[in-house]
Amino acid sequence: MSLINVGSILTYEVRQQTVFLFQISSSTTSHQQVSLETLEIAPHVPVENFAVGFDGNRLQRIIVEPCQLQVTYKATVALTPGVDQPEHVEETTTSLMPPDVLTYLNPSRYCESDLLARFAFEEFGGLQPGFSRVQAVCNWVYEHLDYTPGSTTGTTTAADVLLQRTGVCRDYSHLAITLCRGLGIPARYVAGYAVNLFPPDFHGFFEAFLGGHWYLFDPTRLAFVDGLVRIGVGRDAADVSFATLNGNAVLTSKSVWANQVVDPNSPDGMPVNLQAITTA
Amino acid sequence: MSLINVGSILTYEVRQQTVFLFQISSSTTSHQQVSLETLEIAPHVPVENFAVGFDGNRLQRIIVEPCQLQVTYKATVALTPGVDQPEHVEETTTSLMPPDVLTYLNPSRYCESDLLARFAFEEFGGLQPGFSRVQAVCNWVYEHLDYTPGSTTGTTTAADVLLQRTGVCRDYSHLAITLCRGLGIPARYVAGYAVNLFPPDFHGFFEAFLGGHWYLFDPTRLAFVDGLVRIGVGRDAADVSFATLNGNAVLTSKSVWANQVVDPNSPDGMPVNLQAITTA
Amino acid sequence: MSLINVGSILTYEVRQQTVFLFQISSSTTSHQQVSLETLEIAPHVPVENFAVGFDGNRLQRIIVEPCQLQVTYKATVALTPGVDQPEHVEETTTSLMPPDVLTYLNPSRYCESDLLARFAFEEFGGLQPGFSRVQAVCNWVYEHLDYTPGSTTGTTTAADVLLQRTGVCRDYSHLAITLCRGLGIPARYVAGYAVNLFPPDFHGFFEAFLGGHWYLFDPTRLAFVDGLVRIGVGRDAADVSFATLNGNAVLTSKSVWANQVVDPNSPDGMPVNLQAITTA
Amino acid sequence: MSLINVGSILTYEVRQQTVFLFQISSSTTSHQQVSLETLEIAPHVPVENFAVGFDGNRLQRIIVEPCQLQVTYKATVALTPGVDQPEHVEETTTSLMPPDVLTYLNPSRYCESDLLARFAFEEFGGLQPGFSRVQAVCNWVYEHLDYTPGSTTGTTTAADVLLQRTGVCRDYSHLAITLCRGLGIPARYVAGYAVNLFPPDFHGFFEAFLGGHWYLFDPTRLAFVDGLVRIGVGRDAADVSFATLNGNAVLTSKSVWANQVVDPNSPDGMPVNLQAITTA
Incomplete structure (x- = not known):
């Protein structure tokens, strides 16, 4: 098993009301478990969470009025690949x-x-x-x-x-x-x-x-x-675009990480x- | 409501073992009912029937040895469109x-x-x-x-x-x-x-x-x-190709029909x- | 008639021997006369001048060793359009x-x-x-x-x-x-x-x-x-690229001008x- | 040297007045001489012959009223390639x-x-x-x-x-x-x-x-x-299209040949x- 901390911080300058569709959340599959997951939207807006299709894809939809928007996603993911x-x-x-x-x-x-x-x-x-x-x-x-x-x-x-x-x-x-x-x-x-x-x-x-x-x-x-x-x-x-926008907003910064917490111990070297x- | 007889006859010269995927069967939806449906394969081979995806698509898969293949689909479809x-x-x-x-x-x-x-x-x-x-x-x-x-x-x-x-x-x-x-x-x-x-x-x-x-x-x-x-x-x-082939076969004839049995009586003329x- | 001063200064960082083909010189046609024309290459290298094709196109070819190259073209052009x-x-x-x-x-x-x-x-x-x-x-x-x-x-x-x-x-x-x-x-x-x-x-x-x-x-x-x-x-x-390069050189600056000296006196206003x- | 008889017969159904540009005549170059050359147009129309560009290309232009047009080109070409x-x-x-x-x-x-x-x-x-x-x-x-x-x-x-x-x-x-x-x-x-x-x-x-x-x-x-x-x-x-048409005409037959008269005697086998x- 491998434990990985993943996350991303996206900031946007939102100029007019904009609908955002985000695909930044980790999937849950038989080989991938997600824990300690948080999604913070600043300023706060309601978030719709969707599962899409058969394959575990997740989508968040938010509607944002003009502002400086910051979206912060964090999770710990346990991989148990075959x-x-x-x-x-x-x-x-x-x-x-x-x-x-x-x-x-x-x-x-x-x-x-x-x-x-x-x-x-x-x-x-x-x-x-x-x-x-x-x-x-x-x-x-x-x-x-x-x-x-x-x-x-x-x-x-x-x-x-x-x-x-x-x-x-x-x-x-x-x-x-x-x-x-x-x-x-x-x-x-x-x-x-x-x-x-x-x-x-x-x-x-x-x-x-x-x-x-x-x-x-x-x-x-x-x-x-x-x-x-x-x-x-x-x-x-x-x-699977990480963000799809409908309105008028500009991505001003993007920070993404994925750090291993526990070594995978490759089983046979x-x-x-x-x-x-x-x-x- | 409108009643329509639909059908198709496809013939192939199959030269080597070929896997066929057919999409020729009418969907069943809340506005479309299918009755009196038959699918004949000559010579006879086992047919796998699949529903694919969320939208009612249907797929037939057959494996055919070299022969003259004839596929005949017939159905009566009742349309009750909104x-x-x-x-x-x-x-x-x-x-x-x-x-x-x-x-x-x-x-x-x-x-x-x-x-x-x-x-x-x-x-x-x-x-x-x-x-x-x-x-x-x-x-x-x-x-x-x-x-x-x-x-x-x-x-x-x-x-x-x-x-x-x-x-x-x-x-x-x-x-x-x-x-x-x-x-x-x-x-x-x-x-x-x-x-x-x-x-x-x-x-x-x-x-x-x-x-x-x-x-x-x-x-x-x-x-x-x-x-x-x-x-x-x-x-x-x-x-939604009507036929996808994997092998070696040639379409030699195709006959398709759709005939109205009951007039739709367009409700407001x-x-x-x-x-x-x-x-x- | 219209008198126009035109010119361009191109500078390149030449990293390996490079063959340059320039198309920056004004054509001479029955409606366009060129005078006071100079082409300076620094550092100095031999310049081949070609007329190409039927239409008055001109080409300069130079071979340049690694250096800071500056090409300066100046001319006064008299336009007498129909x-x-x-x-x-x-x-x-x-x-x-x-x-x-x-x-x-x-x-x-x-x-x-x-x-x-x-x-x-x-x-x-x-x-x-x-x-x-x-x-x-x-x-x-x-x-x-x-x-x-x-x-x-x-x-x-x-x-x-x-x-x-x-x-x-x-x-x-x-x-x-x-x-x-x-x-x-x-x-x-x-x-x-x-x-x-x-x-x-x-x-x-x-x-x-x-x-x-x-x-x-x-x-x-x-x-x-x-x-x-x-x-x-x-x-x-x-x-008609202004410059075609064969070798290894990078354009580091480009300055282009075209200034009217005598007004064309649009004949009928x-x-x-x-x-x-x-x-x- | 190699002697080759070449030729082509093109027939068109001309439905409206059409301008034809033909490129079917052999070029004359320092390695290719043309003799016994004929171009027959039936029905007879005036033919304009052009040399185009620097490379020996030839062009024939004719204007044809509605008819069955037949263009027959024949020549004997001597090749003396280097x-x-x-x-x-x-x-x-x-x-x-x-x-x-x-x-x-x-x-x-x-x-x-x-x-x-x-x-x-x-x-x-x-x-x-x-x-x-x-x-x-x-x-x-x-x-x-x-x-x-x-x-x-x-x-x-x-x-x-x-x-x-x-x-x-x-x-x-x-x-x-x-x-x-x-x-x-x-x-x-x-x-x-x-x-x-x-x-x-x-x-x-x-x-x-x-x-x-x-x-x-x-x-x-x-x-x-x-x-x-x-x-x-x-x-x-x-x-170098063999024919360019402006008007309304359809190519109804095309016959092309190239037959060697004298063997090239490949000099060194x-x-x-x-x-x-x-x-x-």
Whole structure:
């Protein structure tokens, strides 16, 4: 088990009445328990809490009049990921996938798997199916992209990234997700907190569905997969923005952290990124 | 009430073992009841039936060895749509939308509402909010596109269509959905059967969320909205393909029909396309 | 006649041997005479001067070792534009266009007139052909785009701009050029100096071929067309970058000016932007 | 020397007065002489012959009233290509390129070398500069694309092709040109006749500027480079369409041929595609 303190402080200059949708709270899953959780809104406004969809995503909605808004989220998260031997984790054939997993084979806004299926098949079609093939996709993405803050925007897609060869965490995951879907492997985007991420920020990574479970991957290699705390999952980053605004407000500062309290004690001394970590 | 006989016959030449996912069965909703439903697969194979997601979508999965495959679906569908006066149907503010509706504000594969939001706002931002604004979007789409079979492909997006100004039903709906989302109006794609569609085929239309309900729109004007039978809803056409194949098979013929058995008796004699039809 | 002092000072930090191609010198045309021209390179290096193509474009090539490089260009330019009555300037049919003009009907990197021809025809096809139709294109571009520095990059095309509705001078001209070509009107990009441009910088505008001449247009309305000094013409901005570098150097400052010495004495008191100005 | 009989017969149904621009006549260059050339237009109309640009491109313009139009071009072309040893053909540094060659480093409509420069550099930047590097680009294109008639349209670009991995001769050359430009190697599109092309048609190939000459390459491997007869060169296919129409006419048949009369007698017995063939 790993205990992680996560949190974020967001401040906004709100100029007109604005509706905020926040996705900053940690999910509760069978592998992730949340305790000591607080959400403070200053000035105080009523908060609506929603569970959205099937996957444990949570949403807070507030309506704010003009002010300096500060949103502070804190929680302690206990991770108890499943750890499997990568060589035993196989791909799942379409004929055996649960129906709700099938959705994650479809192309999405930033993951045009219809466009890139042939590319995926040419590059990775000949590899042994299984966990190692998804790892090969991640390695390819890591090796062919340059991590370049500012090189992409909110409208950049996996196809753009494949051509321009630069991006940030969101783009790395979009490209890896797209290539997995192109290979017939369901894949979904995960927004979350990441231990030791530098510079500290919200992080974007992804999960692939293999052998009946969702396994975590981070093609940026910026964080250990057993230090990733899930906020939410979606088809791509379009589904899990940390904040969606309707009105007129400007983000003036953002502070994000994720600190490990108890060491995960990697059970067999193997570097954790060489293991298959499942959280769902 | 309107009674409609719908059905489709699909034949495939299956060359290798193939997994088929079909979305051809009518949904059951509070406004749509299905009776006398049959699904015949020849040669006979076991069929898995799934309900997918929250919205009543149904999926059949079959695994087929090499053969000539014929899939025949038939049903009688009773439509009891809600009928509202368009001028009483208002837009819903983000602060009051149910959480599961919020998803349909996000951009999706074929509906890049992030790219087209400014365009939507410039063209339609000044109009009176409500049903009539969505109708104005549909009119714009109808007037600015040429319905041209073959002018688009499976990868054509709303942005492509906005530039090239041609498309088919799927493209018309993608563009209208995208513009609605850009205006802050949740919108989703509907695949279905349509009475009197010529040439007969599966049809694509859309729903916008207004005043707490989903209202039907068909920007192609090829069918009456009170003769539309829902198969499934999704973010865009990527979610509701009538068939998804994994293996090696070729569609060799497709026959689709939707015939009205009982006349809807439009309650006030008003042409139905001037009314607000809600089905969910 | 109008006398204009133009110039630019560019400084670079050159980190490795770099080949520079500059397009900063004023063209000599039948309507534009250049005098008192100097080009100073510090530190001193040999300069190759080229005339490129048919249209009076000039190019300087230098090879520079690591240093702080300063390039200073100064000239006095006499403009003697032809001034015609807009209502007398007609479009030229394809059957009468000189062969070298035909090139400017082709789509180019940033002007996808093949993609936007239908759009152009729908918006402007019904208008009276002639100068006023190009003016209508310019008005449309001016009214539908927001001039927003930083909203576009070096790879932004006319189709992108048409969707996102923001851009800078280069984007305004690319879109107008594209729409003209879509209408069958040859159009080309012009890079130059512009009197009273604020903030001062190199400017991008365009010319359309009408009635046997090239007429100047500036859809940004940031400068008067009779105060535009041509550096070079091309299919789009790809052809007339003020500097192209091969090596490793960084632009550290750029200063550009264009000041009128003698007033043009607009011949009939009409605001000059309402006249048809021809320079070639 | 190689003697080749080339020709084409184009028939059109002309429905309204139409202006045709044809680029079907063989160029005369220092390596290509044209004799016994005829161009027949039935019914007879006056033909304007133009030389366009610097590179020997020829254009015929005719104005045709409604009719069945037949255009028949025939010529005998003598090719006397320069043949160099590939290992002696080096790349030319930007500092030594003639100014008119520099144009062919710019991105163009179908060759977005600005977008793909990083890709080109990553794949080919580490290779030995020279003829062999362009050959490596051609090999990569040949190996990664599937030649699939109908898989692309007139608006497909090199970036599209790089993603979708299918295309025809025009697409193969566009991608290779784009990658060359991304590497700093000037490259241009060539439209022409090709001996033994199957099925017979106009062909698209390209030239790269190396060691002071333009060398021919055909990444489709569908024709021998010493059997390629040049019609025209341009930045990409946008410049050298075999026919451009303004009016209303439909191509009803197209017949193209290129037959070798005298064998080229490959001078040293080496397969000619392993040699460096220069024509300009």
